[in-house]
Amino acid sequence: MTSSEELHKRRGAAVARGVGSTISSYVDHAGGGTITDVEGRQWIDFAAGIAVANVGNSAPRVVEAVKAQVERFTHTCFMVAPYESYVAVCEQLNAITPGDFEKRSALFNSGAEAVENAVKIARHATGRPAVVVFDHAYHGRTNLTMALTAKNMPYKHRFGPFAGEIYRVPMSYPLRDGGLSGAEAAARAIELVEKQVGAENVAALLIEPIQGEGGFVVPAAGFLPALREWATAAGVVFVADEIQTGFCRTGQWFACEHEEVVPDLITLAKAIAGGLPLAAVTGRAELMDAVHVGGLGGTYGGNPIACAAALASIETMRELDLTCAAQRIETVLAARLRTIAERDPRIAEVRGRGAMLAVELVQPGTLVPDPAATAAISAACHAAGLLTLTCGTYGNVLRFLPPLVISNDELARGLDILDAAFG
Template identity: 65%
Template sequence: MTLVAPARPTGTPLGGPSLAQERKLVTSIPGPKSKALSERKARAVSAGVGIALPVYVAAAGGGVLVDIDGNSLIDLGSGIAVTGVGNSAPRVVEAVAAQLAQFTHTCFTVAPYDSYIEVAEALNRLTPGDHEKRSVLFNSGAEAVENAVKIARHFTGKQAIVAFDHAYHGRTNLTMGLTAKNQPYKSGFGPFAPEVYRAPMSYPLRDGGLDGVVAANRAISQIEKQVGASNLAAIIIEPIQGEGGFIVPAPGFLATLLAWCRANEVVFIADEIQTGFARTGHMFACEFEGIVPDMICTAKGIAGGLPLSAVTGRADIMDSPQAGGLGGTYGGNPLACAAALATIDTYETDNLVERAATLGQIMGDRLTALAAVDSRIIEVRGRGAMTAIEIVDPATGEPDAGLTNRVIAACHAQGVILLGCGTYGNVIRLLPPLSIPDDLLLEGLQVLADALAADSAAA
């Protein structure tokens, strides 16, 4: 069968790598067409769905998004670390189109198909550790986290779960309970699922540079006193916290927690939803410290922009639920599985792990030089293509969310997509597609530097 791509509407720019890799503004941001759609959005979509930058996208690829007004914006957000291989990456487009022509859905738990198994095999191969593993596929990161908790509870026969300060694990009821930040994620949505506890995170900037082992023992002491290992099914932790502020724990923190879990029959769950799939300069962030989790949750960068998530873990843990205990109508949808296989192939074939490390070096060097002359940037941190700056009032050292928001807004107005994060709202995170050209990334960083300088001059 010969597959023919559907025709594009006249005047619609091509997406993917064919897009010109340039920043170009032909209207103010947002432009008139985007403003008109924003008015329609207000009438049609729940007000609870917020938008960081109200430009409406017509095409995307490489390191740019093109909006319906014809503006070409530098993308330093990747749809929150989703389009690591770039938007409409060629292998992904080809694989999804071919699958679309075959069938779109059967439900794997009704009439299965081979691509689900192939994705599970790839995850079992790629995730840390050479032990026997099993995987199960879902739709979203929050769904993966929910199921990881469900599996851990079933395996251990215990109920309690420990998450950490500054954590973000999702927006469902259980994952809101695991998430630390109240606004906008939790406020007014309780009560939350029971038997969820919180422990202190290693946050070197804000815990006095506490040694990782000492910080872990502080957390363990609190867990033992307030929860008790005999009641604890699992701890769940992001190896580098995402929404919490790109917090990189001090060396030894994760390893000490893992050792305690192993000694106390507690399941160690790594939430690699934002850090996974080449983002940090390793395929998974756990690899920086040689951490081999019992279970690992993945999503975001797994399928080139299609909705897919997974839980991968030790075979004995993953095989403990009864048949029918895991699943879901859309989990491991064949289109998403085709995209995932093509995405994983792209990461490996195009050496995108190494590319992420290179992008991290570029960002780290430029932002460190900027911080050396701007005392408002108190820290540059992250790994690979997951890099952030934390912004404070230099007179007091207190987090400066106001400045952070002004700088992000100024960058948006100049055609650079940046995202904020952090418990205190004072962190700017950079998550460029791994397909972004160096010169485009440097241009985006210069826009950020100019925005900081302009705000300082206006003060």
């Protein structure tokens, strides 16, 4: 079998340098809470392909569904010759997303594409141009979603000019907000929108209920409900970007459910199809149906193989009760992280929900970010066989996203490695 070293040399001669990887080992197979590389080394997986492998990397139902669909047909393009599985996925999404109103869904390929289409829908339905986003936000790597994203490096640097009519306001960031309540932080953001943009010009307010790449920032209680209330009163489409938080990751099907916030539109991707490329926008029927026929779509959107995988993935989530699994992981993982934090003054905060937890590292006694320590601890985890990720506007957050099917033993082994990495 080809070694990781040999594959890395081939990569250097074939793959664009701008495509990075967290580790230099190459995967042979994966499942449950582990990844095995081509040398046979096993890694405990606290990344889940960036919150994609919620049902695992080779969930039996997904594998069988994909095999069966490949034998029938791989592609016709739903816009040319439609098929049942696309309709069935939309039915499932309409049923499981928050809100008891009539809904419609449309399927796409990636999270960024879902976000772009949510903006298109909101602008078309309202006739307004402006989109409000938040500090520390991440929404994708396409031109529009780079404009929506807050972080310059590596996502935006020298890739402009970007799309216009995007307005950024402060996020509720309890660790760095100076004690602002959720309601106060929302009032601060709303005041800026009303003064600098004008509510009557705003098509959509777009927010991650828990920020992902921005640092797993959980807004203070009341922040999201206050924004939702304002959006309703102002005729602004409230869009929840649940691409990283969705599908049981936070201990609910969707993170906005923790505060009973019901979005007008919700963007979905990542864990929707057990690792196959699929994304969606789901929302109020009157908004989704406002767009003219032919205004939404794409050649590969709702590919039949991905749709088969999505149906099997959603059924697996139900069958294994993965919302409860995420809550179980939170109980174990959060307790261990707090124990580490008690002895390590570099940890300013343990935060997150469900199996979406993080620690923010700072210089002891301050709130000055410490990205060097964060990178060093993550590297120590990798050297010992634990796959971890960093994130945050300042590069000083360690984030933990284990597959929701990780076993108790795998979780414990991973935490032992993490504990040792902190020293």
